[in-house]
Amino acid sequence: MAQDKFIGLIAGISYIQDADQLEKYSTDSSGYEAALPCIVVRPVTTDEVVRVVNACSDCHLGYTIQGGLTGLAGGARPDKGDVVISLELMNKIEEIDTIGGTVVVQAGVVLEDIQNAVQESGWYFPLDLGARGSCQIGGNISTNAGGNKVFRYGTTRELVLGLEVVLPDGTVLNMLNRVIKNNTGLDLKHLFIGTEGRYGIVTRACLRLFPKPEARFSALTGLNSFNDVTLLLKEARGKVAELSSFEVMWDNYLLKASQSINKPAPFNGQYPIYVLLEVEGGVEGLEEKFNRFLERQLESGLVADVIIPQSEEQAKAIWKIRDASGETMAKISPAVAFDIGIPLKNMQTFIEETINALEEQYPTAVNLLFGHLGDGNLHLTTGCLTPEQLLPVEELVYKLTGKYNGSITAEHGIGRIKKPFLSVSRSAEQIKVMQNIRKLFNVNDLQNKARVID
Amino acid sequence: MAQDKFIGLIAGISYIQDADQLEKYSTDSSGYEAALPCIVVRPVTTDEVVRVVNACSDCHLGYTIQGGLTGLAGGARPDKGDVVISLELMNKIEEIDTIGGTVVVQAGVVLEDIQNAVQESGWYFPLDLGARGSCQIGGNISTNAGGNKVFRYGTTRELVLGLEVVLPDGTVLNMLNRVIKNNTGLDLKHLFIGTEGRYGIVTRACLRLFPKPEARFSALTGLNSFNDVTLLLKEARGKVAELSSFEVMWDNYLLKASQSINKPAPFNGQYPIYVLLEVEGGVEGLEEKFNRFLERQLESGLVADVIIPQSEEQAKAIWKIRDASGETMAKISPAVAFDIGIPLKNMQTFIEETINALEEQYPTAVNLLFGHLGDGNLHLTTGCLTPEQLLPVEELVYKLTGKYNGSITAEHGIGRIKKPFLSVSRSAEQIKVMQNIRKLFNVNDLQNKARVID
Numbered sequence: 001m002a003q004d005k006f007i008g009l010i011a012g013i014s015y016i017q018d019a020d021q022l023e024k025y026s027t028d029s030s031g032y033e034a035a036l037p038c039i040v041v042r043p044v045t046t047d048e049v050v051r052v053v054n055a056c057s058d059c060h061l062g063y064t065i066q067g068g069l070t071g072l073a074g075g076a077r078p079d080k081g082d083v084v085i086s087l088e089l090m091n092k093i094e095e096i097d098t099i100g101g102t103v104v105v106q107a108g109v110v111l112e113d114i115q116n117a118v119q120e121s122g123w124y125f126p127l128d129l130g131a132r133g134s135c136q137i138g139g140n141i142s143t144n145a146g147g148n149k150v151f152r153y154g155t156t157r158e159l160v161l162g163l164e165v166v167l168p169d170g171t172v173l174n175m176l177n178r179v180i181k182n183n184t185g186l187d188l189k190h191l192f193i194g195t196e197g198r199y200g201i202v203t204r205a206c207l208r209l210f211p212k213p214e215a216r217f218s219a220l221t222g223l224n225s226f227n228d229v230t231l232l233l234k235e236a237r238g239k240v241a242e243l244s245s246f247e248v249m250w251d252n253y254l255l256k257a258s259q260s261i262n263k264p265a266p267f268n269g270q271y272p273i274y275v276l277l278e279v280e281g282g283v284e285g286l287e288e289k290f291n292r293f294l295e296r297q298l299e300s301g302l303v304a305d306v307i308i309p310q311s312e313e314q315a316k317a318i319w320k321i322r323d324a325s326g327e328t329m330a331k332i333s334p335a336v337a338f339d340i341g342i343p344l345k346n347m348q349t350f351i352e353e354t355i356n357a358l359e360e361q362y363p364t365a366v367n368l369l370f371g372h373l374g375d376g377n378l379h380l381t382t383g384c385l386t387p388e389q390l391l392p393v394e395e396l397v398y399k400l401t402g403k404y405n406g407s408i409t410a411e412h413g414i415g416r417i418k419k420p421f422l423s424v425s426r427s428a429e430q431i432k433v434m435q436n437i438r439k440l441f442n443v444n445d446l447q448n449k450a451r452v453i454d
Numbered sequence: 455m456a457q458d459k460f461i462g463l464i465a466g467i468s469y470i471q472d473a474d475q476l477e478k479y480s481t482d483s484s485g486y487e488a489a490l491p492c493i494v495v496r497p498v499t500t501d502e503v504v505r506v507v508n509a510c511s512d513c514h515l516g517y518t519i520q521g522g523l524t525g526l527a528g529g530a531r532p533d534k535g536d537v538v539i540s541l542e543l544m545n546k547i548e549e550i551d552t553i554g555g556t557v558v559v560q561a562g563v564v565l566e567d568i569q570n571a572v573q574e575s576g577w578y579f580p581l582d583l584g585a586r587g588s589c590q591i592g593g594n595i596s597t598n599a600g601g602n603k604v605f606r607y608g609t610t611r612e613l614v615l616g617l618e619v620v621l622p623d624g625t626v627l628n629m630l631n632r633v634i635k636n637n638t639g640l641d642l643k644h645l646f647i648g649t650e651g652r653y654g655i656v657t658r659a660c661l662r663l664f665p666k667p668e669a670r671f672s673a674l675t676g677l678n679s680f681n682d683v684t685l686l687l688k689e690a691r692g693k694v695a696e697l698s699s700f701e702v703m704w705d706n707y708l709l710k711a712s713q714s715i716n717k718p719a720p721f722n723g724q725y726p727i728y729v730l731l732e733v734e735g736g737v738e739g740l741e742e743k744f745n746r747f748l749e750r751q752l753e754s755g756l757v758a759d760v761i762i763p764q765s766e767e768q769a770k771a772i773w774k775i776r777d778a779s780g781e782t783m784a785k786i787s788p789a790v791a792f793d794i795g796i797p798l799k800n801m802q803t804f805i806e807e808t809i810n811a812l813e814e815q816y817p818t819a820v821n822l823l824f825g826h827l828g829d830g831n832l833h834l835t836t837g838c839l840t841p842e843q844l845l846p847v848e849e850l851v852y853k854l855t856g857k858y859n860g861s862i863t864a865e866h867g868i869g870r871i872k873k874p875f876l877s878v879s880r881s882a883e884q885i886k887v888m889q890n891i892r893k894l895f896n897v898n899d900l901q902n903k904a905r906v907i908d
Contacts, residue, residue, distance in 0.1 A: 099684050100798035100830065122688075144637050155635060158612060171883050179795035179830040181609060181864035183598050183648055184872075184879045185906040186888045190644035194637055211692030230553050234576075238665030239736030241695035282693030285743060292738070341633035344554035376554065376633040410635035418638075425638045429625050434640045436894055452639040 073415025332383025527869025
């Protein structure tokens with residue numbers, strides 16, 4: 001009944017109701033149990049989004065917003081019978097400003113399409129993550145996606161100059177600001193970045209671009225201790241302004257990841273910890289500068305050994321190991337993939353205490369560590385568990401995360417999966433404010449219900 | 455009566471009631487007409503701030519929050535008879551984390567004291583502005599201060615990792631996050647950055663540090679057109695990752711500013727436009743790289759001429775001209791100082807249209823242009839006006855700012871002075887959301903009333 005009325009209200013807007021086709025929209029990449037929506041509506045304009053949102057309100061139908069379905073926290077998985085609003089047809093790159101270095105895009109544009117389009121104009125959009133070929137910018141914004149280059153260019157948040165958002169009451173907030181500095185009171189866009197669709201639907205964005213780097217070089221270094229890693233990070237940040245990635249892999253991650261993609265492990269695993277550095281910028285003198293920097297670190301003993309790729313293929317092969325976390329995790333399933341933010345100075349103690357506790361309580365488990373250490377972002381994958389062990393392992397790790405003032409999610413978001421653990425990283429007062437703002441925007445809680453906060 | 459009760463409630467907290475001493479707290483640096491508060495309370499801890507806020511609520515007394523009183527928008531000027539809450543005694547630097555590169559400070563610490571303290575630990579806090587010696591970090595945060603290095607390091611917003619805030623209802627939000635990536639839902643700190651005390655009082659902050667640059671070099675270049683300036687900006691950003699400032703001065707600003715500090719104008723004013731570039735980073739090869747970059751620009755003709763200071767004194771002398779906007783403005787008073795954000799691609803047209811309109815309608819006025827062009831931030835000072843001309847000049851310039859999708863304040867904030875013009879940069883829907891959030895936090899509107907939004 002409500003559904004008939006709903007279909008009448010969205011007349012002229014593309015939708016899918018065929019059960020076979022609905023399957024695709026029934027979950028995201030989190031492994032969260034699928035649930036079929038009743039219909040998938042695919043607006044192509046902001047006005048159509050407004051009409052769909054208003055139709056959901058009029059018929060009192062719960063709805064879920066979807067992008068590329070690459071999320072890892074269950075945020076895009078509908079409740080059974082939900083209306084799904086998929087932004088996938090809102091895939092236009094509307095305007096590249098080659099003077100100011102900005103691009104205006106619709107929310108459904110695939111990240112890699114943005115990267116390629118601006119590159120052709122001599123510009124560079126530095127947000128990059130494994131899912132680049134299918135994740136959509138609206139989802140990147142709603143989850144404040146991170147990636148490998150955050151400590152140089154910022155998270156998605158810092159790359160968004162302006163947004164257009166449709167609120168649950170159908171209001172369109174046009175905040176397509178195009179300047180870096182705009183100090184006219186509350187910067188409203190931050191209400192919609194990283195809040196996973198609880199307060200509004202991102203429909204368009206103006207993004208900040210950087211001049212396209214002329215050159216890029218990588219090196220894999222072996223180090224003797226985590227303390228040396230923190231010293232190397234400060235040295236590299238201070239001396240090499242072109243530093244764009246600082247990825248840390250502990251020895252067992254490097255071994256397992258190399259195995260999982262059938263490659264020999266670099267250095268035969270002889271060091272306890274490895275850092276993959278990348279620089280990007282103007283070509284003149286960059287390679288020499290980077291190599292000289294690495295030599296100095298070898299001389300001082302901060303770096304024990306270094307592999308400098310002699311070709312782009314060799315560099316890609318090394319990055320493939322870093323990027324093989326998905327393949328590696330699949331080999332040790334059932335596993336929990338943690339995505340934790342820990343202050344650097346607490347990192348070593350946190351790791352020791354956590355790994356000791358895990359080894360003691362789950363002696364057959366495999367614990368792999370890697371991370372974007374430049375940002376204090378640690379990925380821990382604990383695998384070879386039984387399904388029953390998954391939840392207690394989560395509880396153990398999140399408890400220690402709280403103890404060391406960490407964040408239970410540095411980049412993947414809370415979604416449905418981490419909602420029970422939110423109080424580890426957020427005080428009761430903070431959660432109350434987040435809920436009050438939800439009630440202000442999303443009065444009847446029809447939009448993306450049961451994610452992040454109530 | 456209410457006052458006696460109030461003084462009873464704040465027993466033990468430092469306060470000032472002597473009329474002579476109250477004078478100092480009666481306005482900020484905006485030139486906004488002074489108004490005496492009834493009392494100035496100076497808490498030293500967060501708990502004391504809570505007690506003062508609760509006492510104001512209990513006695514239904516309006517109150518104004520004050521930092522270093524260097525603001526240019528009237529935000530810190532009390533209403534007559536207000537309670538002033540001055541954070542000036544909350545001036546402790548609590549903790550410098552030399553591993554992760556963070557510092558935790560109380561809100562009343564003077565910016566320069568932070569700069570100096572972290573420098574001694576080998577770190578660098580890159581927020582910098584003319585008022586560094588008296589502005590306080592709480593005010594920098596509440597107004598989201600900008601400065602000369604924003605396009606490399608971000609505004610104050612990007613330098614704040616976490617905050618502690620006291621809400622108007624006395625709730626303490628402890629959000630002293632210390633990691634760069636924390637994706638646990640709404641990033642609440644953004645509600646209190648740049649919102650000029652309308653939603654809460656910033657009491658402590660955790661700030662992001664950078665390794666201390668080993669070297670810094672500047673150069674003043676003369677160019678033939680604004681178009682060349684935009685091309686130079688992209689070249690410099692792309693080829694010199696160490697670029698930290700890109701300050702533009704039009705010829706008449708350079709002449710007047712040099713005069714105002716009794717210095718000869720560099721290049722004798724022979725070019726229409728000048729860019730002051732600065733690089734900072736690792737010392738090795740930096741000077742050679744910067745000089746080579748400048749040579750290339752001379753060879754290609756993008757830069758017509760360049761002055762490379764041969765000593766630190768010479769560099770300081772050039773920066774003094776850039777920083778002499780206050781002295782220059784004083785010589786052409788009464789004047790209006792605009793602080794506008796304009797998309798770079800609209801900048802030249804905006805400037806032509808605005809200057810033409812000003813010259814036509816105010817033929818005896820002096821119009822000086824300079825700005826942080828790397829951020830799209832244009833400063834226009836229109837002087838030699840009559841007091842009656844100030845408001846119509848503002849109306850003229852803000853109308854054109856709106857036409858070119860600009861922001862009426864890129865870094866100074868709205869405060870009291872720009873409140874009537876807010877709708878130029880913000881839609882009715884946005885203003886309504888800002889007001890609704892004000893009503894959520896600041897229910898009785900006792901706190902910093904009549905700033906930014908109602």
